[in-house]
Amino acid sequence: MIRNFYLLLVVLTFIHCSTSPTGRRQIILVKDGEMNEMGTDAFSEMKTKTPIDSSVSANSYVNCIVSAQLAVTTDTTGVESWEVVVFRDNTPNAFALPGGKIGVYTGMFSVAKNKDQLAAVIGHEIGHVIARHGNERVSQNQLAGGSVKILESLGKPTVAGALGLGAKFGVLLPFSREHESEADLIGLELMAKSGFDPRESVNLWKNMSALGGSKPNELLSTHPSDATRMKNLNAAMGNALALWEKAKAEGKRPNCQL
Template identity: 90%
Template structure:
C-alpha cells in the first residue's frame, strides 16, 4: 500500500518536470545513462543476429544524410556517439534505440526513393532518440506493471523486448501513436533545417501507403494511419518550408547519393 501511495506521489512530479522537444509533458522514470546502456546492449544483440550490409555505396549514402541531420540536432540524452547500421533486410523498415543507435533496412531504399525521403525516415528515428521515447515506453510499461524498479526487473537479455513490449488497448497504444506522430514532426524539422526538401516527407508516406497489405485499424495499431501522418505533416509544412528556405540560404544542400 505504501509503495502504491509513493508511486502516485512520484508520477505527477516527473510528469510536470519532463518535457519532449515539442513541449509535450512526459513520464520519465529512468536515468538517461541507464537507458543509453540498455540501447547499446540491445543494438549489439541485433547486430550479432542480423546480416549487415557493408557496401560502401549504401553506407556512404546513409551516413551522408545522418551527418547532415545530426549537425542541426540538439540532444540532451547524453549520447556518447551516434551509430547507424544498414541491415540487409528487404522489409521497408527503420528503428531507433536509446543511446543514439539507428538501424535502416536495405528494403527502405526502394520506398524512400530519394535522399529527401530517406532524410524523413532518418530524421524520424533521430526524433525518437532525442525525445526519449524509449524511456517513456519503458516507464509506461513499468507503471502499468505497478513497479518503477526497472533495472531490478529487467535483465540484459530482455532489453530489446522491454523497449518494444506488448501494449494494452486504451493506455499504451495511443501513447505509442503519439510517439510516432511526434517523431514525424521532429524529423520534418530536422530534415528542413539540414537542407532536405520537407515536402518529400509526405511523398514518403504516399509510397508507404501504396505498398498496400493488411494494416490494422488505427485505433488498434501502435502507429498512426498513413493518411493521419500525411495530414499532420502537411499541417506543419509551412513552418518546415520556411526552415528549408533558411537552410538553403545558409548553403545547406547535402549532396547524398546512393
C-alpha cells in the same frame, strides 16, 4: 486503496520531470545513462543476429544523410557519438535506440526513393531518441506493473521489447501513436533544417501507403494511419518550408547519393 496511494507517492519521487522537443510533458523514470546502456547492449546483440550490409555505396549514402541531420540536432540524452548500421534485410524499415544507435534496412531504399524521403525516415528515428520515447515506454511499463525498480526488474527480452525490438530482433515494435506522430514532426523539422526537401516526407508516406497489405483500423493500431500522418505533416509544412529555405540560404544542400 491506501496501498496504491503510497505506491504512487513512492513512484513520484523517482519521476524526472521532462519536456519533449515539441513541448509535451513526459513521465521519465530512468536515467539517460541507463537507457543509453540498454540501447547499446540491444544494438550490439542485434548486429550479431541480423546480416550487415558493408557496401560502400549504401553506407556512404545513409551516413551522409545522418551526418547532415545530426549537425542540426540538439540532443540532451548524453549520447557521445552516434552509430549507424545498414542491415541487409528486404523489410522497408528503420529504427533508432537510446544511446544514438540507428539501423536502416536495405529494403527501405525501394520505398524511400530519394535522399529527401530517406531523410524523413532517419529524421523520424532520431526524433524518437532525442524525445526519449524509449524511456517513456520503459517508464510506462514500470508504472503499469507497479514497480519502480527499473533495471533490476527488466530481463533482456523485456528490455529489447521496451526499446522497440521484437524477441528475435528482426521485428520492430511500434511506439504509441502519440510517439509516432511526435517523431514525424521532429523529423520534418530536422530534415528541413539540414537542407532536405520537407515535402518529400508526404511522398514517403504515399509510397508506404502504396505498399498495401492488411492494415488495422487506426483506433486499433499503435501507429497513426498513413492518411493521418500525411495530414499532420502537411499541417506543419509551412514552417518546415521556411526552415528549408533558410537552410538553403545558409548553403546546406546535402549531396547524398546511393
